[in-house]
Amino acid sequence: MDFNYTEEQLMIRDAARNFAQQELKPGVIERDEHQKFPAEQVKALGELGFLGMMVSPQYGGGGMDSISYVLAMEELSKVDASASVVVSVNNSLVCYGIEKYGTEAQKEKYLVPLAKGEVIGAFCLSEPEAGSDATSQHTTAEDKGDYYLLNGTKNWITNGNSASVYIVIAQTHPELKHKGINAFIVEKGMEGFTVGPKENKMGIRGSDTHSLMFSDVKVPKENRIGDDGFGFSFAMKTLEGGRIGIAAQALGIAAGAYELALAYSKERKTFGKQLSEHQSIQFKLADMATEIEAARLLCLRAAWLKDHHQPYGHASAMAKLYAAETAMKVTTEAVQIHGGYGFVKEYHVERLMRDAKITQIYEGTSEIQKIVISREVLK
Ligand code: CAA
Ligand code: FAD
Numbered sequence: 001m002d003f004n005y006t007e008e009q010l011m012i013r014d015a016a017r018n019f020a021q022q023e024l025k026p027g028v029i030e031r032d033e034h035q036k037f038p039a040e041q042v043k044a045l046g047e048l049g050f051l052g053m054m055v056s057p058q059y060g061g062g063g064m065d066s067i068s069y070v071l072a073m074e075e076l077s078k079v080d081a082s083a084s085v086v087v088s089v090n091n092s093l094v095c096y097g098i099e100k101y102g103t104e105a106q107k108e109k110y111l112v113p114l115a116k117g118e119v120i121g122a123f124c125l126s127e128p129e130a131g132s133d134a135t136s137q138h139t140t141a142e143d144k145g146d147y148y149l150l151n152g153t154k155n156w157i158t159n160g161n162s163a164s165v166y167i168v169i170a171q172t173h174p175e176l177k178h179k180g181i182n183a184f185i186v187e188k189g190m191e192g193f194t195v196g197p198k199e200n201k202m203g204i205r206g207s208d209t210h211s212l213m214f215s216d217v218k219v220p221k222e223n224r225i226g227d228d229g230f231g232f233s234f235a236m237k238t239l240e241g242g243r244i245g246i247a248a249q250a251l252g253i254a255a256g257a258y259e260l261a262l263a264y265s266k267e268r269k270t271f272g273k274q275l276s277e278h279q280s281i282q283f284k285l286a287d288m289a290t291e292i293e294a295a296r297l298l299c300l301r302a303a304w305l306k307d308h309h310q311p312y313g314h315a316s317a318m319a320k321l322y323a324a325e326t327a328m329k330v331t332t333e334a335v336q337i338h339g340g341y342g343f344v345k346e347y348h349v350e351r352l353m354r355d356a357k358i359t360q361i362y363e364g365t366s367e368i369q370k371i372v373i374s375r376e377v378l379k
Helices: 007-024 028-033 039-047 066-079 081-101 105-115 173-178 231-267 278-305 313-343 349-359 368-375
Strands: 120-124 140-143 147-160 165-169 181-187 193-198 211-220
Touching: 007 039, 007 066, 028 173, 028 349, 039 081, 039 181, 039 278, 066 231, 066 278, 081 120, 081 147, 081 165, 081 181, 081 231, 081 349, 120 147, 120 181, 140 211, 147 165, 147 173, 147 193, 165 231, 173 181, 181 211, 181 313, 231 278, 231 313, 278 313, 313 349, 313 368
Parallel strands: 120 165
Antiparallel strands: 140 147, 147 211, 165 181, 193 211
């Protein structure tokens, strides 16, 4: 066991930290308030290589490991989870899925610009009636020979309007249930593909969440990922890595709130002493620090297993479950430590508390992570 980061990992962490402080922090409150997608910041993240950081350099990526990815996601998420979710979806769900399972032609056409951050991607599994119950896909992809005819609606799609490349999961052979599902690469601008209005959300308000409608969209056969019927396994396998990204996002939200609460506890005085001198506040800080460290270790362990080509689905589910629950607890305590000041926007912790909530919901709710973990432990 080696608990030391490499020099490269530290460099990436520091680069992400600097970017978060210098480029994301100014304006983060206004973007949240006005639900403004961080377009310029995402462009800059692309130019710095964060949007395809784990993709092989052969396809325009950074060739970095998953530990570096966790470190970068933590730092970005300390400040702006609406920006970090773009990094997570683009890297873990879109680039990874195409690099691991796509054809050479798909990689050349789609992965290279995605990895370079020239375009961004979206991953479209959820539907109005298929969220946790992801096998009950209602979107259909009828095999028409040279192309598939795509019909249906996807819900809650991150980067829904800002993306150019969409991985869409759809049912081709309903009689085969999940074994009849396929995954397709769909381009914005394909005839019959429309983007619904932006959702007005509680948290990650800068993130671009939309429903997508497909009406007789002709998707070329060469845009199917993997063999016929591979789509559900594709989605599950891809989500195993996605959950590491969201776990690291939750970790970052928690760590960001903790750092603010720690600093505030040394500034604010009540009853003639600093907040940090009251034992009740000290114990809160001790609990927060311990739970954040445990979440960090779970994230790093899942990343390590992935980097060492060992099964990591259960580890990523544990990391996501624990980090998301920690994010919710720690951000709530951070608001409490700030008292009334924590309840107003300029102190940042109320936004972090609202942003924390989504980590218990997307990429599989906490209850779904418990299903994944319990199936593994009962095997
Ligand atoms: N890898 C490969 N295959 C897998 C798998 C995995 N990790 N997990 C399941 N499968 C396979 C199973 O082996 C099974 O196939 P076979 O019958 O051929 O063996 C098939 O998938 C169906 O599996 P289950 O019987 O376990 O299916 P289930 O209906 O009980 O549901 C579930 C499984 C884990 C609950 C799954 O539906 C799930 O993960 N739901 C949550 C969906 C989710 O995470 N959505 C996230 C959307 S993306 C997103 O949210 C992005 C964002 O916000 C930024
Ligand atoms: P449901 O599945 O209806 O669940 C409702 C409640 O019941 C939850 O608490 C759930 O845990 C619980 N529950 C359900 N089944 C069980 C069970 N068997 N046992 C115990 N409890 C259960 N999806 C994408 O495909 N791509 C995206 O980019 C994307 N981005 C998102 C961004 C945002 C902001 C949001 C809100 C969602 C996003 N999602 C995305 C969708 C997200 O993955 C789903 O919302 C999530 O998987 C839950 O599905 P649901 O909302 O349909 O809830």
